[in-house]
Amino acid sequence: MTDTETGTAPAPMGRRERKKAATRQAIADAALRLFLERGYDEVGIREIADAADVSTTTLFKHFPVKEALVLDEDAEHEARLLAAVRERSQGQSIPAALREHALRYRMAAADGDARFTAFFDLVNGTPALRDYAQAMWLRHTGALAQAIAEESGLPEADPACTALAHFALEAPRAARSHENPREAVIRAFDLLEDGWQALTPATES
Amino acid sequence: MTDTETGTAPAPMGRRERKKAATRQAIADAALRLFLERGYDEVGIREIADAADVSTTTLFKHFPVKEALVLDEDAEHEARLLAAVRERSQGQSIPAALREHALRYRMAAADGDARFTAFFDLVNGTPALRDYAQAMWLRHTGALAQAIAEESGLPEADPACTALAHFALEAPRAARSHENPREAVIRAFDLLEDGWQALTPATES
DNA sequence: CTCCGAAAGTGCAACGGTTGAACTAAATGA
DNA sequence: TCATTTAGTTCAACCGTTGCACTTTCGGAG
Numbered sequence: 001m002t003d004t005e006t007g008t009a010p011a012p013m014g015r016r017e018r019k020k021a022a023t024r025q026a027i028a029d030a031a032l033r034l035f036l037e038r039g040y041d042e043v044g045i046r047e048i049a050d051a052a053d054v055s056t057t058t059l060f061k062h063f064p065v066k067e068a069l070v071l072d073e074d075a076e077h078e079a080r081l082l083a084a085v086r087e088r089s090q091g092q093s094i095p096a097a098l099r100e101h102a103l104r105y106r107m108a109a110a111d112g113d114a115r116f117t118a119f120f121d122l123v124n125g126t127p128a129l130r131d132y133a134q135a136m137w138l139r140h141t142g143a144l145a146q147a148i149a150e151e152s153g154l155p156e157a158d159p160a161c162t163a164l165a166h167f168a169l170e171a172p173r174a175a176r177s178h179e180n181p182r183e184a185v186i187r188a189f190d191l192l193e194d195g196w197q198a199l200t201p202a203t204e205s
Numbered sequence: 206m207t208d209t210e211t212g213t214a215p216a217p218m219g220r221r222e223r224k225k226a227a228t229r230q231a232i233a234d235a236a237l238r239l240f241l242e243r244g245y246d247e248v249g250i251r252e253i254a255d256a257a258d259v260s261t262t263t264l265f266k267h268f269p270v271k272e273a274l275v276l277d278e279d280a281e282h283e284a285r286l287l288a289a290v291r292e293r294s295q296g297q298s299i300p301a302a303l304r305e306h307a308l309r310y311r312m313a314a315a316d317g318d319a320r321f322t323a324f325f326d327l328v329n330g331t332p333a334l335r336d337y338a339q340a341m342w343l344r345h346t347g348a349l350a351q352a353i354a355e356e357s358g359l360p361e362a363d364p365a366c367t368a369l370a371h372f373a374l375e376a377p378r379a380a381r382s383h384e385n386p387r388e389a390v391i392r393a394f395d396l397l398e399d400g401w402q403a404l405t406p407a408t409e410s
Numbered sequence: 411c412t413c414c415g416a417a418a419g420t421g422c423a424a425c426g427g428t429t430g431a432a433c434t435a436a437a438t439g440a
Numbered sequence: 441t442c443a444t445t446t447a448g449t450t451c452a453a454c455c456g457t458t459g460c461a462c463t464t465t466c467g468g469a470g
Binding site for chain 2: 141142157158159160162163164165166167170171173174175177178179183184185187188190191192193194195196197198199
């Protein structure tokens with residue numbers, strides 16, 4: 001959340017952009033603090049704007065919708081997703097790499113620090129945020145499908161690539177209803193793994 | 206849409222329930238007419254209520270949200286879905302049966318009558334309605350997973366059943382981005398077909 | 411038959427997210 | 441230095457949705 005040295009902007013920004021970024025950060029901070037304190041649905045937009053000392057109009061100039069106050073569109077997420085496929089270890093299949101990624105980045109790890117866990121719980125405990133997050137992941141379907149096509153040697157337009165991409169991104173959601181989501185995700189990827197193997201003509205490098 | 210002899214209520218209703226049903230129908234008719242004329246987003250709730258000569262409060266007593274004015278929760282949809290699995294032809298695999306169902310009931314057929322096509326286009330051309338419809342389908346995941354478990358002999362709690370159910374229901378959406386969605390759906394189910402075959406221990410009847 | 415309670419419907423006011431319009435103020439760059 | 445951007449403001453509204461208090465009307469039990 002606190003973007004301390006996230007390396008997002010090593011480019012020297014002018015006073016203007018710095019102020020803009022500061023305002024944005026102030027809004028996001030205020031929002032997250034209030035949400036964690038009282039719950040997403042119990043905090044209104046106007047209240048957040050007040051806490052950050054801006055007008056609601058300004059708030060919406062920085063974040064298109066309320067959910068975005070919590071879930072920032074992050075280019076890193078997509079980068080990591082594609083990297084998981086492209087830079088997978090030797091001999092690892094594409095579905096296996098995607099499973100690893102899903103387990104690492106989308107299933108709550110009981111160990112992480114408290115701040116992160118609280119954030120995770122906030123998202124997972126609020127339907128609006130859950131849905132928004134899932135929709136964000138799905139927006140990477142096209143890019144992921146393309147990466148899969150390149151890595152597998154299948155024609156880029158092969159719908160099988162899109163299908164694998166979409167299913168892989170949906171797997172965590174499908175697993176959500178089970179007692180043990182991690183196990184369920186693993187099993188879901190078993191399905192994809194076997195199906196993919198049958199579909200792909202042993203072209204993998 | 207017009208439930209002329211849909212067989213939904215052969216039970217003799219009292220005057221009261223008949224009036225209620227009539228009001229509901231009047232609202233739905235007015236809404237659909239206006240939506241088709243001017244587009245979903247261009248018609249407000251208050252206007253629909255006026256057209257049906259009821260108050261907005263009454264409208265919301267019949268339909269929980271705006272989208273429901275177009276997409277009625279229909280028990281038949283789930284029944285057909287489960288029947289597709291349970292009453293599939295001899296030797297047909299479960300994924301194959303699901304593919305058939307998806308192609309038949311979820312991909313626009315260019316031939317059908319104009320009224321139906323217009324309705325289909327309205328839904329598919331309005332993001333809010335598309336999403337709502339997809340969410341409705343996904344609500345059948347649990348029931349479908351159970352049916353799959355029964356038919357396949359896998360333990361009912363096996364996440365693979367949920368995974369197959371979820372993926373099958375998501376397939377049409379995954380195919381949406383392609384030029385030829387039908388072909389894309391077919392290919393998506395190839396993936397599931399092969400994966401399922403590998404997972405299932407030849408227990409099928 | 412009558413009367414009571416349930417349920418349909420009404421009217422109105424409000425809330426919360428979101429948008430538009432008209433405007434101010436500050437930073438930028440020529 | 442001046443003109444152009446553009447972040448930010450203020451205010452008012454829209455839209456979906458909900459709550460409240462109230463009326464009407466049907467249905468059933470005494």
